[in-house]
Amino acid sequence: MCDQTFLAITFGPCDNCSQNKPLMNIYLKNEPINYCSLCVELMACQGLAKGETTNTLKAESESLKAKLEEERAKLHDVELHQVAEKIDALGQFVMKTRRTLKGHGNKVLCMDWCRDKRRIVSSSQDGKVIVWDAYTTNKEHAVTMPCTWVMACAYAPSGCAVACGGLDNKCSVYPLSLDKNENLAAKKKSVAMHTNYLSSCSFTNSDMQILTSSGDGTCALWDVESGQLLQSFHGHSADVLSLDLAPSETGNTFVSGGCDKKANVWDMRSGQNVQSFETHESDINNVKYYPSGDAFATGSDDATCRLYDLRADREVAIYSKDSIIFGASSVDFSLSGRLLFAGYNDYTINVWDVLKGTRVAILFGHENRVSTVRVSPDGTAFCSGSWDNTLRIWA
Amino acid sequence: MARDMSDKEILKMELDQLKLEVNTPRTAVSTTAPEIIAFVEGKSAEDPLIKGVPEDKNPFKEKGGCIIT
Numbered sequence: 244m245c246d247q248t249f250l251a252i253t254f255g256p257c258d259n260c261s262q263n264k265p266l267m268n269i270y271l272k273n274e275p276i277n278y279c280s281l282c283v284e285l286m287a288c289q290g291l292a293k294g295e296t297t298n299t300l301k302a303e304s305e306s307l308k309a310k311l312e313e314e315r316a317k318l319h320d321v322e323l324h325q326v327a328e329k330i331d332a333l334g335q336f337v338m339k340t341r342r343t344l345k346g347h348g349n350k351v352l353c354m355d356w357c358r359d360k361r362r363i364v365s366s367s368q369d370g371k372v373i374v375w376d377a378y379t380t381n382k383e384h385a386v387t388m389p390c391t392w393v394m395a396c397a398y399a400p401s402g403c404a405v406a407c408g409g410l411d412n413k414c415s416v417y418p419l420s421l422d423k424n425e426n427l428a429a430k431k432k433s434v435a436m437h438t439n440y441l442s443s444c445s446f447t448n449s450d451m452q453i454l455t456s457s458g459d460g461t462c463a464l465w466d467v468e469s470g471q472l473l474q475s476f477h478g479h480s481a482d483v484l485s486l487d488l489a490p491s492e493t494g495n496t497f498v499s500g501g502c503d504k505k506a507n508v509w510d511m512r513s514g515q516n517v518q519s520f521e522t523h524e525s526d527i528n529n530v531k532y533y534p535s536g537d538a539f540a541t542g543s544d545d546a547t548c549r550l551y552d553l554r555a556d557r558e559v560a561i562y563s564k565d566s567i568i569f570g571a572s573s574v575d576f577s578l579s580g581r582l583l584f585a586g587y588n589d590y591t592i593n594v595w596d597v598l599k600g601t602r603v604a605i606l607f608g609h610e611n612r613v614s615t616v617r618v619s620p621d622g623t624a625f626c627s628g629s630w631d632n633t634l635r636i637w638a
Numbered sequence: 639m640a641r642d643m644s645d646k647e648i649l650k651m652e653l654d655q656l657k658l659e660v661n662t663p664r665t666a667v668s669t670t671a672p673e674i675i676a677f678v679e680g681k682s683a684e685d686p687l688i689k690g691v692p693e694d695k696n697p698f699k700e701k702g703g704c705i706i707t
Contacts (some may be wrong), residue, residue, distance in 0.1 A: 300649040307656040318666040326671040330679070333688065341698040360695075378697050478655060480648045516655055518662060535677045537670065552674070558665040559671065579681035581675075581688055597674055623686040624698045638691075638698040 257282055315342070315557045323559045327598035333581070336594060336604040341624065342636040344375050346382055351628035352409075353443075353615050357398045360621045364405045365634055366393035374419065377619075377626070377636055386417055386427045395444040395455075406434070406453055408441035414455050416467055436464045442484045447511075448491055454511075456483040462499050464511060476509050478516040485529045490536045498539045500526065500527030504598075506541050508553065520551050523560045529573045534580040540597075541570030546586050557565045562595040564602060573615045578622030586613030588626055608635055 248496055253266050255559050259278040264279035278286070300431035349369035356363055362383070366372045370391050370447070376382040397406045399416075408414040414435035417427050437439065439458035446453055447464075452473065456462045462476040462483055481502035488497045495511040508518040525544035532539045533550075538559070540547045547563035562583060569589035576583055583595040592606040592613055610631035618625040624638035682688055686696075693699050 284660065297646055300646065300653060302671060304653050304656060307653065307660060311656060311660050314660060315664065318664050320666055321668045321671060323667070323671045323674070326668070327675055330675065478651065480652070514662075517657075519655060519659060534681070535672070535674065537677075538674060552667065552670050554665045555667045555670045556662060557665060557667070577685050577687045579678050579685035579688065581678045581682050598678060615675060618687070621686070623691060623696060625687070636698055638687075638696060 253277065275367070315555075318555055319557060323552075323598065324600040327600075330598060332599070333596055333603050338594070338604065338606060338637045340608050340635045341638045342377060342380050342634070344377075344380055344634040345632070346373060346375075347371060347632045347634075349632060350611070350630040351614060351632060351634055352392065352394050353396045354617060354626060354628045354634060355396055355405075355604055356617055356619050356626065357402045358400055358620050359402055359625070360619050362398070362402065363626060363634070364396050364398050364407075365628055366396040366407050366409070367632070368392050372405065372417075374405065375634075377624075384419055384427060385482055388415070388429075392440070395441050397444050397453075399446050399450045400448060401450050404450060406444050406446065408435065408444060408455070410440050412437045412440060414444045414453060414465070416453070432467070432470070434467050434470050435463060437461070437463070439482070442482065443486050445486060445488055447488060454486060454488065454497060456486040456499055456501075458482040459566045460501070460508070462486055462497075474511065474514045476514055476516070478507050478509075478519070479503055479505065484527065487530050487532050487539065489532050490534060494536075498530045498532060500530040500541050500543075502526040504543075506530055506539070506551065508539075518553065518556060520558065522549065523547070525570070528570065531574050531576060534578065540574050540576065540583055540621055542574040542585050544570035546570055546587075548574050548583060548595065550583075560597070560600050562593075562600060563600070567593070569612075572613060573617075573627075575616050575618045575625065577618055578626075584616050584618065584625055586616040587631075588612040590629070592616060592627055604623055606637060609633070 258277050259282040266277040298411040349367050351367045354365040363375045363377050370388040372386045393407050393409040395408050404418045406416045412533045413433050435455045437457035437459050443456045451467050453465050460479045464474040479501045483499050484498040484500040498508050500506040504523045506520045507516050523543045527541045527543045529542040538552045540550050545565050549558050550560040552559045569587050571585045571587050573586040581596050586592050590609050594604040596603050609629040613629045617627040624636050626636050627636045
C-alpha cells in the first residue's frame with residue numbers, strides 16, 4: 244500500500260513577512276495560512292525556551308549519553324561468560340516436536356499458556372483465537388475477532404478468561420465458559436483503547452488488571468471491570484512491540500521493547516521509566532524477564548538476542564552467530580534460566596546456553612517463520628507458533 | 639503519542655530521561671554475574687528441560703497405541 248502525497252506549491256506574498264516566496268499551505272486551528280518556509284520554522288521554534296534549538300538539544304542528549312556510557316563502563320569489570328567458564332557444559336539436547344496443533348487458517352501470531360500447564364490460547368492473522376488442550380490437541384473454544392492480525396493474546400491467571408487484540412486498536416477480554424454451545428463473542432468486554440494497533444497484552448497477577456503495549460508508542464495499565472485507564476507509560480519514540488511483567492516476587496515493574504531499538508524498564512505505580520537500554524541495532528521484537536527478575540532478554544531484527552542485567556544497568560551477553568542473519572521474533576527462558584529459546588524468521592528455533600553464550604541446539608520443523616515461543620509454566624515443554632499456521636509443542 | 643510528537647518534543651523527553659538515568663545506583667558485573675550463576679545452578683536441578691523427564695511421567699511424550707476406556 245503506497246500513500247502518494249502531492250505537495251502543490253503556490254508562489255506569492257507571505258502572510259507574515261510579505262515577501263514573494265514559495266508558500267507552504269498549512270492549517271492552524273482549521274484556518275488556512277500561507278506562510279513562507281522561513282516563517283513556518285520561526286513559528287515552530289516559539290515552543291522552545293530561549294536559546295534551545297534542535298541542535299543544542301541533540302548535543303546535550305549526546306553528551307549525557309556519553310556520560311551514561313562512562314558510568315556504566317566503570318562497573319563492567321568482567322564478562323558473564325568468563326565467570327561462567329567453570330560451570331559444566333550442558334549435555335546433548337534431544338528435543339522433538341511432540342504435538343502439532345493444526346486448525347488455524349492463517350499465520351499464528353501469538354500464544355500463551357494457562358497456569359494449569361495444559362491449556363494454550365493462540366491467535367492468528369485471520370482473526371481467530373483458539374483455546375487448545377495441549378495434551379490431547381483438542382480445541383476447546385474458538386472465537387472470531389472482528390479484526391484481522393490478532394497480534395496479542397493472553398490467558399488470565401485464573402484460567403477463566405482470555406484477552407486478545409490487534410488491528411482493532413483494542414484489547415478485548417472474553418470470559419471462557421464450560422458450556423461449549425455458548426457464544427463467546429456475545430460476552431466480550433472491550434478493555435483497552437489505543438490509537439494504533441495492539442502489539443502485546445498481559446494480565447497482571449490477577450484477572451482484574453491488564454497491561455497493554457501499542458503501535459502508538461505507549462504502554463497502558465487498565466482495570467478490566469470498568470475499562471478505565473489506570474496508568475499510562477510514555478517514553479518510547481516509536482511503536483512498542485512487546486512487554487513482559489517482572490516475576491511476582493520481585494515487585495511492580497515491567498520491561499517493554501520497541502521499534503526505537505530501546506528496551507525500557509518501568510515502575511507500574513508511578514508510570515516512571517526507571518532504566519533504558521539502547522544497544523540493539525534494529526527493532527526489538529520481544530522482551531522477556533529472567534526467572535530471578537534481575538535481568539531480561541531481548542530478541543531483535545538485528546539477528547541477535549541480548550541479556551541485560553538490571554542491577555549492573557548494562558548488557559551482559561549477546562547471543563549471535565555469523566550464520567544467523569534473520570531476525571529473532573520471540574524469546575523465552577527455561578524454568579531455571581539456563582536455556583534461552585529463540586524463534587527466528589529463518590524458520591528455526593535456536594537454543595542458547597544463557598551463561599556461556601553458546602548455542603546448544605537448533606530445532607527445525609516449522610515451514611515458515613517462527614512468530615512466538617513460550618515455555619510452559621512448569622517448564623516441562625515449550626510451544627512455538629509459526630506463520631505456517633501450526634503450533635508445535637517440543638519436549 | 640509518539641507519532642504525534644514533533645522531533646523537538648521527542649528530544650526533550652529523551653533528555654529528561656537521560657538526566658534521571660545518569661544518577662541510577664548500579665552494581666558491578668563481578669557481583670551480579672555470580673549471583674545470576676548461583677540462581678541458575680540452584681534451579682537447574684529441577685529444570686525439566688535440562689534434566690529430562692522419565693517417559694512415563696511426561697504428559698507430552700508419545701502415547702502407546704489407542705486406549706479405549
